[in-house]
Amino acid sequence: MNSPGKSGTLKSIAIIGAGCSGLAAAHILRDAGNAVTVFERSQDVGGRAATRQQQSFIYDHGAQYIKGGSAVSSALITERFRAADLVDITKPVWIFDQQGHIQEGDPLQNMEPKWTYRSGLNTLAKDMAHGLDIRLRTRIDHLQRTIAGWSLFDGTGHPVGEFERVLIAVPASHALEIIEASQLPAAERESVSLQLRKVSYRPLISVMLGYQPAPQTRPYYALVNTDKAHAISWLAWEHEKAPERVPEQAGLLIAQMAPHYSREWWQVPSDEIISDVVKRVAALLDEPLSSPCFTDICHWRYALPAETTNAEQLNAIAFPLGLAFCGDAFVGGRVHLALEHGVAVARQLI
Numbered sequence: 001m002n003s004p005g006k007s008g009t010l011k012s013i014a015i016i017g018a019g020c021s022g023l024a025a026a027h028i029l030r031d032a033g034n035a036v037t038v039f040e041r042s043q044d045v046g047g048r049a050a051t052r053q054q055q056s057f058i059y060d061h062g063a064q065y066i067k068g069g070s071a072v073s074s075a076l077i078t079e080r081f082r083a084a085d086l087v088d089i090t091k092p093v094w095i096f097d098q099q100g101h102i103q104e105g106d107p108l109q110n111m112e113p114k115w116t117y118r119s120g121l122n123t124l125a126k127d128m129a130h131g132l133d134i135r136l137r138t139r140i141d142h143l144q145r146t147i148a149g150w151s152l153f154d155g156t157g158h159p160v161g162e163f164e165r166v167l168i169a170v171p172a173s174h175a176l177e178i179i180e181a182s183q184l185p186a187a188e189r190e191s192v193s194l195q196l197r198k199v200s201y202r203p204l205i206s207v208m209l210g211y212q213p214a215p216q217t218r219p220y221y222a223l224v225n226t227d228k229a230h231a232i233s234w235l236a237w238e239h240e241k242a243p244e245r246v247p248e249q250a251g252l253l254i255a256q257m258a259p260h261y262s263r264e265w266w267q268v269p270s271d272e273i274i275s276d277v278v279k280r281v282a283a284l285l286d287e288p289l290s291s292p293c294f295t296d297i298c299h300w301r302y303a304l305p306a307e308t309t310n311a312e313q314l315n316a317i318a319f320p321l322g323l324a325f326c327g328d329a330f331v332g333g334r335v336h337l338a339l340e341h342g343v344a345v346a347r348q349l350i
């Protein structure tokens, strides 16, 4: 079988996954004159750069903010998709250890921008999604080779379209499921699967705790556990991002639990996890925070890659097949890195 689209200009490209990486790639590919269709299994764009709104609380239950990255991601955030409500969280991040001893963080790191949006971190993905052809609630299950490229099939086995190229921009574990269910030449399928299997993810339980009145104001926006031995790995004062994220006089803390804690507590009923986290937060802060007025919880099975894999090796096998891969599985769990990788792979595809 000929390599799909080998002769002639690229015309139709499917992108699987409307996270930040897939969306950044979509723009580069569309700018170059291609017809781009994005398939997203959930009901909204943004993937792990996610925001929820409940009971007048607005919070980022996944990624917390975007670091100032390279010129490529900075240009996307501060120029091309600059939103009116883009803010830099100026308060610093402080650190704490297993014993709960809190101290100032690295001043150099604290000087870097911490980008977010007053109305939620997923503003970036929503802005990037404008004008793109995005099919929400469409989980791609597998691909089948055609003469011109690839047919994509959804979870019910229905074909959703035929494309010359397919860019897979989903976490590696999902990418592996798609590849293993697809019709690829056996040797290539084995090599691609081998690369994808090298990626592992850390699970993370996020717990949101709303208080009225707000918790005590601190000289920092968030705390990070640097010795990785505490049950809490990250604790953020979400209302520091913008007062309109919480009801008047209220505050919202976000506790992200360490991988060892998240694994151990994964199957425990949510209300038990929340009451345990409430006690741990109150103890860490030495503050009477035992009665939140609002709670929410999110289990991220594939939160952050613990091991990444080499995208160049993988794409060297995938490109001749008319396939490509991008996302944080290849560069590390950060929004700016996922954006930059989407752009880089899209440029290679062109």
Ligand SMILES: Cc1cc2nc3c(=O)[nH]c(=O)nc-3n(C[C@H](O)[C@H](O)[C@H](O)COP(=O)(O)OP(=O)(O)OC[C@H]3O[C@@H](n4cnc5c(N)ncnc54)[C@H](O)[C@@H]3O)c2cc1C
Pocket (backbone or CB within 6 Å): 016, 017, 018, 019, 020, 021, 022, 039, 040, 041, 042, 045, 046, 047, 048, 049, 061, 062, 063, 064, 065, 066, 067, 138, 139, 140, 141, 169, 170, 171, 174, 178, 204, 206, 256, 300, 302, 303, 304, 326, 327, 328, 329, 332, 333, 334, 335, 336, 338
């Ligand atoms: C709790 C948590 C905290 C984090 N904190 C930070 C932080 O503070 N700063 C930071 O920079 N990064 C942080 N990260 C990491 C950051 O969110 C990710 O690195 C980044 O968002 C990854 O983007 P992506 O586009 O590669 O993947 P994703 O955001 O995962 O996007 C992939 C998309 O593909 C979709 N998808 C999956 N399978 C299919 C399928 N079969 N068919 C169709 N669609 C599919 C998914 O629904 C998703 O929308 C955090 C992540 C988590 C979970």
